[in-house]
Amino acid sequence: MEKEFNTFKNVIRLPHKYAAGPTYTKFYNGLKESKILGTRCPSCAVTFVPARSFCPKCMKNLDTWVEVAQEGEVQTWTYAGKDFFGIPGKAPVVIVLVKLDGTEGSFLHLIGGINLESADTVKKALRKGTRVKAVWNEEKKGHMLDIKYFAPLSKKR
């Protein structure tokens, strides 16, 4: 390992276009109307959000639509102080799993509206169970980031 030889730089970019299909399309359209939509399994009664087209356990089609609450409880979160590949916007960001009221699983999104200076400042505002609410962007594109972020409702539970 003492000697290193030439390296050759080669950047590759490939254009993909992804078919969203009816379920994701309907979910995205919901976002445009400031709605968070889920689908419910007729067999195990679990509500999946964002909307899914099938239940992984029961292998059932999901076509029962429900508009779910825009408030929920923080399950877990992480803080990134530096930019990383694919970061939504710019660092710092807090990425969170929120259990939206009335659903069983968790919804992956961002936390905002708090001091993001460091992990410690975030810790002061966020813990498991912290109540949060979706904050929407004015302009909607039918994209996950139509929801700007989830913001804590108040400092105390």
Place this chain on the structure above:
Amino acid sequence: MGRPVAILGSGQTVHGRRFDVSYPELVKEAVDAVFETTGISPADIDGVVFGTMPSMMEGVALTHFYFADVLRSVGKPILKTETCGSTGVSLAITGYYWIASGMADLVLVVGSEKMHEGDAQATMTTVLEPFYQRFFISGAPGVFSMQSQGWTVRFGIPEDKIRAAATKLSIDHHHDAFDNPYAHIKKRLTEDEVNNARIITYPVRLWDVCPTSDGACAMLFASEKAAKKLGKKVAWVKGVGYSGDEYWFGDSDKAEWQCAISASRQAYEMAGIKNPRKELDVAEVYNPFTFQELLFYECFGFCGFGEACDLTLKGVFGRDGELPISPSGGVLCTNPIGATGLNRVAEAALQVTGQAGAHQIPGAKTSLAHAMGGVVQFNGVMILGSEK
């Protein structure tokens, strides 16, 4: 159960930033080593199993083509097994089934990664689909940090206690790595250094996280007939287990991690293990993050839920403890992803054949090897023994 399956030997490369060799040359280093160690001729193998992490990692797709020659696969059948981070154990499991099926007597199994040639974290981000979640996941540490956070809260573990246990693991593993000639990062760390290292994604700090490594690992899996012909001490596969969760992060609890529990129980059942902490002599746990390593102890039944920190601090899982974990220094010190899981199996095999050198656990007869992957989604476990 099929035919008995033996492991004849392994070859690992030295790990690190391997810009001294091209990627095929790195793979060749491991392959040549296993043939040299065992004295077996490449002409005698019936087939090859190969795998890496995803194509984006090094920007070459379907790498079994690229490595066809160095894998000694020309004129032979090949299987290309890939299951994200758990690839290494999935490779070993493929070798196991190939031999157990009776369709081969001698199979070469190889895993590799040359992570410094691409952007590992950028690659991890593309494991997420483009519709719902890709926007939010900060490479691997993000999801695993969230998992650890969830686990801490779920079992009410005080933050200073989990920090202390994680720090002990970090110090011990980085120290253990000095005894492993193939390890990448070897370091004597103090508590202060670990506790005050920069945050990667809270609560994970620099010394809680594995490095990115270049490396490869090659192993030979064989039927009983081929093992006898070799006439040397071999390791035997006693149990295999693999399990995967739903895809969507958030669909299920990752503290009592269902696929980790199910993979380990499949392997225990096959191996006839009832009390893993007593019956296993050493375990090579896939531990890219100290916090997550603690969680695995509980999911694998090495201790009860919520107990891992206390027992770790008491030294139960240390080199001289009741069940030594990752005496090689583990993934925390060396992580060439596509090879990492296979390194665990190679280490587990070295232990039960008494060939682990400076990090040998004296008298080890039964060992466990593990790998994890996907979006906190896959676990694979293999149990090895010194007797058939």
Place this chain on the structure above:
Amino acid sequence: MADRVGIVEVAMTPGAESKDNFLDQVFRTSKELLDKAGISRDEVGTVVSASSDVFHGGVSCASSYYWDAGAAFLKNASRQDGESLFAFIYAVMRILSGNYSTAMVLGVCKGSENPANDMLTHFFTDPFYQRQIGLNETVAAALQKREYMTKYRITEEQCAAVVVKNLGNALKNPYAHVKKRVSVEDVLASEMVMEPLRKMECAPKSEGMIAMLLAREDVAVKLTDKPVWFKGYGSSMDHFYLGDRDLLNGQLGTAAAKAYEMAGITNPKKEIHVAEICEPYSFQELLWCEDLGFCDRGKGGKLIESGATGPGGKIPVNPSGGVLAHNPYVTRGLYRLAEGFLQVRGQAGERQLGRKVTTALAHGTHGFAGQCHAVVIIGK
């Protein structure tokens, strides 16, 4: 081998672009298979899938994404990269090991959302030598075609006849992507893509989600009264650098010899009743027929001229229309096997061969100019 392994059922999607998303297609195909076979997800012992990161939309670690859509939730399952017949044989191995009585094989490919195959196969190159020269699968095939034509005096008309036959056969195949009644003149008049390969001689880029249920003999006979048995497998890999290889004497002969030996076949011309061959480029069907022993070396052109490989011939090749009619890169091998399965069962619909079919051969290849080949023999 202690046990026989049978194919119980198959489900697959057609090759044309669907606006359904990837995951929905995987789920529906898996579910269709389970419903057709009449078993629940819980009863499936293991799942082995085939996919490729670059061929399914730039999502890395392919099997993470479709794991549960492919019925593998909390199962001991695995995945093969690049060639779907690898997934088939790995599932067979898992059953033969005695650990499972049923296995689902899944192949996923949604060609419509990916960049062109030539862009993706360019990724197979090493970054140092072949990538800088712009090598991709079509370039490699063009080099191979010219060598073949020159050495054995194979004519453009003979190559074009493969296209005429296969696209014509595809007219009767509801799963095929490109189906047309075309003439040799039409093929020769189509645009030159990579001299001497014309556009119509190159396979399209297609979708293809396919699921197959396998079972150990005792279970297979309970699940269906028409199981088709696995008889033999052979696979072989060639050197990496194109210049290191003999492009006209590759590894298919080795792969076929192994498969024939395992299946106890000594005279393939007589004992194989239908062959589904992976021919992403017209002339490859001729060359592969030679490697499979259907005719002598260099006689592939004469073979198609004789009509022997037509649907009414002595050794029908690609009654489905083959890969020229439907090219879901990763899953095209499994589609060949599915057609063989339907032909043996007598369930190939309008394209069911008139002759007796008890033994079928399925062939898959991937890589430049057939770097890797796999051959599966199935039968009654």
